[in-house]
Amino acid sequence: xxxxxxxIIGMAIxxxxxxxxxxxxxxxxxxxxxxxxxxxxxxxxxxMFVNALKMLVVPLVLFSLICGVCGIGDIKLLGRIxxxxxxxxxxxxxxxxxxxxxxxxxIGIGKGMNATTTSEFSGKDAPALSQVIIDIIPTNPINAxxxxxxxxxxxxAILLGISILMVGKKARPIxxxxxxxxxxxxxxxxxxxxxxxxxxxxxxxxxxxxxxxxLLGQLIGYVLVLIGILLFHLFVTLQIVLKIFSGLSPKIxxxxxxxxxxxxxxxxxxxxxxPITLRTVTxxxxxxxxxxxxxxxxxxxxxxxxxxxxxxxxxxxxxNLYNIDLGVAGYxxxxxxSVFASIGTAGVPGVGLIMLSMxxxxxxxxxxxxxxxxxxxxxxxxVRTAVNVSGDAVVSTIVAKSEGNLDIAIFNxxxxxxxxxxxxxxxxx
Numbered sequence: 001x002x003x004x005x006x007x008i009i010g011m012a013i014x015x016x017x018x019x020x021x022x023x024x025x026x027x028x029x030x031x032x033x034x035x036x037x038x039x040x041x042x043x044x045x046x047x048m049f050v051n052a053l054k055m056l057v058v059p060l061v062l063f064s065l066i067c068g069v070c071g072i073g074d075i076k077l078l079g080r081i082x083x084x085x086x087x088x089x090x091x092x093x094x095x096x097x098x099x100x101x102x103x104x105x106x107i108g109i110g111k112g113m114n115a116t117t118t119s120e121f122s123g124k125d126a127p128a129l130s131q132v133i134i135d136i137i138p139t140n141p142i143n144a145x146x147x148x149x150x151x152x153x154x155x156x157a158i159l160l161g162i163s164i165l166m167v168g169k170k171a172r173p174i175x176x177x178x179x180x181x182x183x184x185x186x187x188x189x190x191x192x193x194x195x196x197x198x199x200x201x202x203x204x205x206x207x208x209x210x211x212x213x214x215l216l217g218q219l220i221g222y223v224l225v226l227i228g229i230l231l232f233h234l235f236v237t238l239q240i241v242l243k244i245f246s247g248l249s250p251k252i253x254x255x256x257x258x259x260x261x262x263x264x265x266x267x268x269x270x271x272x273x274x275p276i277t278l279r280t281v282t283x284x285x286x287x288x289x290x291x292x293x294x295x296x297x298x299x300x301x302x303x304x305x306x307x308x309x310x311x312x313x314x315x316x317x318x319x320n321l322y323n324i325d326l327g328v329a330g331y332x333x334x335x336x337x338s339v340f341a342s343i344g345t346a347g348v349p350g351v352g353l354i355m356l357s358m359x360x361x362x363x364x365x366x367x368x369x370x371x372x373x374x375x376x377x378x379x380x381x382x383v384r385t386a387v388n389v390s391g392d393a394v395v396s397t398i399v400a401k402s403e404g405n406l407d408i409a410i411f412n413x414x415x416x417x418x419x420x421x422x423x424x425x426x427x428x429x
Contacts, residue, residue, distance in 0.1 A: 010197035011204055018208020027209045042206040049199030050357075050367045052192045056185065057358050058145050062157050063182035069161025070175045081399060085295045088245070088395045089303040090339060095237055096305040097338040100229050100312030101331050109221050109317050148361055154340045203371030222373060226313045226380055230306055234387050238305075238394050246401040248411060255414070256284040257393050264389040265382045270300040273389050281393050286410030287400040295399055299392030306384025308338040310377075311359050318360070318369035330363050337362050 020026075026033040138144040138152035145153055164171045164178075239250035260280045264273040277296050281287040315334050319326050326334070337359045357370055400406040410416045 006197035007200055010199075010201040014201040014204030015208055017201075018205040021205075021209040033209075038206050038209045042202040042209075046199055046203040046206060046368070046371050049192070049195060049203070050371060052195075053357050053370070054148075054361075054367065056188060056192065057355075058148060058153060059181070060185045060189065061153055061355075061358070062145070063178055063185055065154060065157035066161045066164070066178045067175075067182045069158055070164055070178065081291060081294060081403065082298070084399045084402060085298055085395055086302070088241070088398060089299060089391070092238065092241060092391055092395070093303065093305050093308050093339050094335065095241075096233050097308040097312045097335050099233065099237065100309040101316060101334065103229050103232075104225055104313045104316040105331075107221075107225055109225050109313070109320060148358075199371070203368070207372050219372070222313065222317050223380065226310060227383060229309050229313060230380075230383050230387050233305060233309060234390055238387075238391055242394050242398065245398045248397065248401065252412065252414070253285070253394070253397065256280065256411075257390055260389050260393065261386040264385040270304075270385055270388050270392070273385070274300055277389055277392055281396045281400075284410075284416060285393070285397055286407030286416070287396050288403075288405035288407075291400040291403060291405050292396050295396040296392055299395055300388075303391050303395065304388055305391045306387035307355065309387070310380065310384055311338045311356050314356055314369075314373055315359060315363070315365065317373070318365050321369065321372070322366060324365060326363055326365075333363055334359055 021033060021038065027038055028034060135149070136152060136155045138149065138156055141152065141156040144156065164174055235254070239254070242248060242250055242253060257280060260273060260276045263276045264270065274297060277300075278292055281292045281296065282289050312334065315326070315331075357367055360367055360369065397406065397411075
């Protein structure tokens with residue numbers, strides 16, 4: 001049984017157990033169930049899992065970003081094509097997170113619940129935007145890591161990666177070490193995520209025992225809103241960007257990207273889908289290999305529109321659920337954090353939640369909120385990955401067209417490079 005199935009079963013059993021405790025009145029203050037099960041066993045296991053997620057954030061972001069920058073291979077490739085690709089990826093991610101916050105905020109998902117958490121926290125007073133920008137550059141990167149100041153860590157990691165590339169061959173041992181440490185961290189992610197079904201059961205069961213049917217209704221609302229915004233970004237925003245910057249037909253693009261989307265949906269991994277995406281954009285859409293070989297892996301590293309949308313919707317949902325007013329400055333910080341975090345989000349299943357904990361920590365939202373959405377996140381991750389891969393293909397096509405490296409005849413030919421996914425083995429996650 002795969003992890004997704006286990007998480008879904010854990011969530012379902014957690015909902016059933018939590019609702020049973022709530023509806024039968026077994027969770028009365030001071031009762032044995034309340035003291036030793038809901039606020040005892042469920043709370044301890046859930047809190048340990050949340051702490052494990054938080055433990056992974058700093059090293060995972062540091063090493064994955066260094067590897068992402070060094071993976072470009074040649075600092076000269078960050079020239080014209082790299083600038084275009086980076087600018088478009090950041091544009092679509094910014095639009096994605098802003099759209100998510102605007103729509104989720106206007107709908108008001110999670111409002112009226114007034115949930116509480118056993119952790120001692122209070123919503124932070126959002127610092128001035130100018131101070132947030134100034135603090136991106138750390139005075140002491142080691143201290144920034146120990147304090148979990150993620151914007152500073154991201155800046156330092158990107159700068160370090162660029163500097164390693166500029167040193168050249170002599171820095172190869174550092175790159176090898178960073179790649180090895182990144183692989184080790186991903187194994188740690190796998191270990192922690194293997195415990196997710198049991199943590200999901202405890203977190204959901206505790207939440208349901210305390211909040212009952214109201215929370216279940218809000219979770220359904222969260223899922224519907226998030227999927228709706230993801231589909232809006234895929235079928236509207238990305239296609240408008242494609243049409244404006246390339247003049248190509250969105251209808252043809254959507255037809256040809258379908259196989260890559262299906263593969264991305266089934267694997268929940270942008271990295272695993274790279275072979276399919278490369279073949280799709282080169283053989284189905286006519287993108288030159290010199291462009292695609294750079295923009296597709298680059299996009300799998302930094303283009304996380306779907307993850308940014310999840311972070312925006314989840315932030316609004318949890319802020320409303322716990323009745324915390326983040327204010328305009330707080331949401332601007334979330335937008336900035338999500339855009340930068342997308343650069344450091346590895347293209348494998350489950351890492352988006354770790355990045356979400358980084359955003360929560362920055363704006364002062366309770367980490368327990370992640371546990372409430374964890375049970376449904378694995379399914380939503382599949383939709384997010386399909387959106388991410390589509391964004392990679394859109395940007396690759398636009399850049400190739402602007403560089404005169406797109407074969408229009410292949411793009412317009414509906415039968416060109418028909419793809420059979422069974423012929424392509426995915427890269428290991």
